[in-house]
Amino acid sequence: MKIRPYLITRSLVPENQETPIxxxxxxxxxxxxxxxxxxxxxxSSVHQSVMISGLVQSSFFLxxxxxxxxxxxxxxxxxxxxxxxxxxxxPTTFGEQWESGAISQGKWTGIPLKDxxxxxxxxxxxxxxxxxxxxxxxxxDMDGLFHYARSLPLDKAMHPDxxxxxxxxxxxxxLKRGFPFRLIVPQWYxxxxxxxxxxxxxxDQTFTGPFQSIDYVYYPHPNDDEGKxxxxxxxxxxxxxxxxxxxxxxxxxxxxxxxxxxGEGIIQKVEVSVDNGQTWNRATLKRLKERxxxxxxxxxxxxxxxxxxxxxxxxxxxxxxxxxxxxxxNRKGYGYNAIxxxxxxxx
Ligand SMILES: Nc1nc2c(c(=O)[nH]1)N[C@H]1C(S)=C(S)[C@@H](COP(=O)(O)O)O[C@H]1N2
Ligand SMILES: [Mo]
Numbered sequence: 149m150k151i152r153p154y155l156i157t158r159s160l161v162p163e164n165q166e167t168p169i170x171x172x173x174x175x176x177x178x179x180x181x182x183x184x185x186x187x188x189x190x191x192s193s194v195h196q197s198v199m200i201s202g203l204v205q206s207s208f209f210l211x212x213x214x215x216x217x218x219x220x221x222x223x224x225x226x227x228x229x230x231x232x233x234x235x236x237x238x239p240t241t242f243g244e245q246w247e248s249g250a251i252s253q254g255k256w257t258g259i260p261l262k263d264x265x266x267x268x269x270x271x272x273x274x275x276x277x278x279x280x281x282x283x284x285x286x287x288x289d290m291d292g293l294f295h296y297a298r299s300l301p302l303d304k305a306m307h308p309d310x311x312x313x314x315x316x317x318x319x320x321x322x323l324k325r326g327f328p329f330r331l332i333v334p335q336w337y338x339x340x341x342x343x344x345x346x347x348x349x350x351x352d353q354t355f356t357g358p359f360q361s362i363d364y365v366y367y368p369h370p371n372d373d374e375g376k377x378x379x380x381x382x383x384x385x386x387x388x389x390x391x392x393x394x395x396x397x398x399x400x401x402x403x404x405x406x407x408x409x410x411g412e413g414i415i416q417k418v419e420v421s422v423d424n425g426q427t428w429n430r431a432t433l434k435r436l437k438e439r440x441x442x443x444x445x446x447x448x449x450x451x452x453x454x455x456x457x458x459x460x461x462x463x464x465x466x467x468x469x470x471x472x473x474x475x476x477x478n479r480k481g482y483g484y485n486a487i488x489x490x491x492x493x494x495x
Contacts, residue, residue: 153168153171153172153181154168155168155181155183155184156168156247156249158244158245159244161189162186162187162189162285163184163186163190164184164185164186164244165183165184166183166246166248166249166250167182167183167249167251167252168181169252169387169389169407170248170389170390170392172389173405173444175224175253175436175441176224176253176254176255176317177252177253177317178317179316179317179319179322179324179325182227182254182316182325183227183229183249183250183252184324185229186283187285187359188283188285188296189283190283190323190324191282194282194327194328194344195328195346196211196212196328197210197212198210198312198329198346198347199348200265200349201349201350202278202348202349202350202351203274203350203351203352204265204270204271205268205269205270205271206268206269208267208268210264212314212328212329215259215314216314218263219259220257220258220259221257221258221259221308221309221311222256222257223255223256223309223311223334223438223440224254224255224436224440224441225253225254225256225332225440226252226253226409226440226441226442227252227253227332227338227341228250228251228337228338228382228385228409229246229337229338230337230338230339230364230379230482230483231243231244231246231250231480231481232246232248232249232250232484233246233247233248233250233484233485234246234481234482234484235247236475236484236486237477237484238477239477241477241478241479241481242480243480243481248488251387251409253441253442254316254317255316255317255318256311256313256315256316256332257313257314257315257318258311258312258313258314258315258329258332259311259312259314260309260311261277261305261306261311261312261331261348262305262306262307262308262310264312264348265277265306265350268350270302273352274302274350274351275301275302275351275353275354276300276301276305276350276351276352276353276354276355277299277305277348277349277351278297278298278347278348278350278355278357279297279298279299279300279342279345279347279348280295280296280297280342280345280346280348281295281296281297281342281343281344281345281346282344282345282346283295283296283343283344284296289358289362294357294358294359295346296342296343296359297342297355297357297359297360298339298340298355298357298360298364299351299355299357299360300333300340304336309440310331310332310334311332312329312331312345313326313329314329325343326343326345329345330343330344330345331343334440335381335382335411335412335440336380336381336382336411337364337379337381337382337411337483339363339364339379360378364378364379364480364482365377365378365379366378366482367478367479367480368476368478369479370479379482379483380411381412382409382410382411382483383410383411383471383483384408384409384411384412384464384465384469384470384471384485385408385410385463385471385485386406386407386408386409386418386445387406387408387488388404388405388406388459388461388488388490389405389406389407390403390405390406391404391459391490391492392490393490393491393492394492394493395492395493396492396493396495397492397493397494397495398494399451399452399453399454401449402449402451403446403449404431404446404447404448404461405444405446406418406444406446407442407443408433408442408443408445408461408463409441409442409443409463410463410465410467410469412465412466412467413465413467414439414465414466415435415442415443415463415464415465415466416465416466417433417464418430418431418443418445418462418463418464419431419461419462419464420449420459420460420461421459421462422449422457422458422459422460424458425460425473425487428462429447430447431445431446431461432446432447434446445461451494453494455493455494456493457492457493457494458489458490458492459490459491459492460487460488460490461487461488462487471485471486472485472486472487473487474486
């Protein structure tokens with residue numbers, strides 16, 4: 149009899165469910181195991197075209213069929229919600245109380261956004277590109293109806309790997325994943341990867357929609373907005389997938405395994421400690437050729453003494469960033485990347 153994992157439910161409408169990431173060893177997730185993060189109910193109708201307008205020489209609609217006829221790019225990209233692991237902040241921060249599973253990874257096929265912007269001939273004064281999704285609804289902090297909308301600075305929008313994706317793992321995007329197409333922005337937290345893409349607007353202004361200027365902003369202080377900073381690239385991070393917290397084991401060999409990822413450069417090393425960080429052991433990295441994909445890591449632990457242990461894992465990326473013992477607290481609980489601690493017992 150085949151027994152399968154399920155998603156872990158946080159809310160149903162809008163649908164917010166996390167991946168049981170500890171059970172998933174493979175690199176390409178089936179769509180059903182990919183986490184789901186939504187601000188609004190699913191859009192009831194999706195148009196099979198996207199409109200490009202604003203500071204462009206020619207505005208136009210692009211249909212799914214037209215997009216599919218253009219030269220495509222395929223990339224393995226993880227999406228991590230900026231609120232992933234929010235539940236681990238102390239003091240606790242408000243928002244979806246994600247544990248470690250608001251991250252998944254798969255293969256995305258689509259058209260580089262820059263090809264479309266080039267076709268439209270963007271104005272010299274252009275500064276940002278706004279992306280509006282078909283989904284909308286209310287917010288608790290403001291009156292009115294809002295679409296989910298985000299912007300990218302022009303250089304990120306023109307990056308050849310920022311794509312309008314229409315396939316996931318070689319199949320058309322499912323409705324929940326953003327059908328007919330969504331943005332995929334490698335290296336940034338997943339709030340940038342707008343689903344059900346309806347409008348693309350080129351502008352010379354700074355976009356101030358609430359999902360840009362209120363949410364997805366690091367607020368370092370509990371009671372004032374001083375020092376606020378936009379949430380953009382993913383922090384360097386890693387996860388221990390085996391052993392599970394508070395599991396029981398025998399003396400002998402334990403293969404400690406996990407994944408590591410970053411939003412800048414590539415993962416350079418992962419180190420594991422079983423003595424509270426006094427000594428660190430280099431894990432073996434299993435890397436795909438794909439530059440954005442997470443790396444899988446493992447470390448063979450020979451444990452001869454019974455007792456309780458804490459396993460720590462720490463990733464470092466090629467831009468010199470390394471995971472801290474304590475993640476920078478911020479009011480909305482974004483970007484958690486503290487070194488993970490897994491407590492186990494050898495019997
Ligand atoms: N249109 C639209 N796009 C969206 C969102 C949304 O609510 N609506 N949520 C964003 C956030 S915060 C995340 S983490 C990812 C989640 O993508 P997924 O549901 O495919 O996992 O989508 C992003 N794109
Ligand atoms: Mo998110």
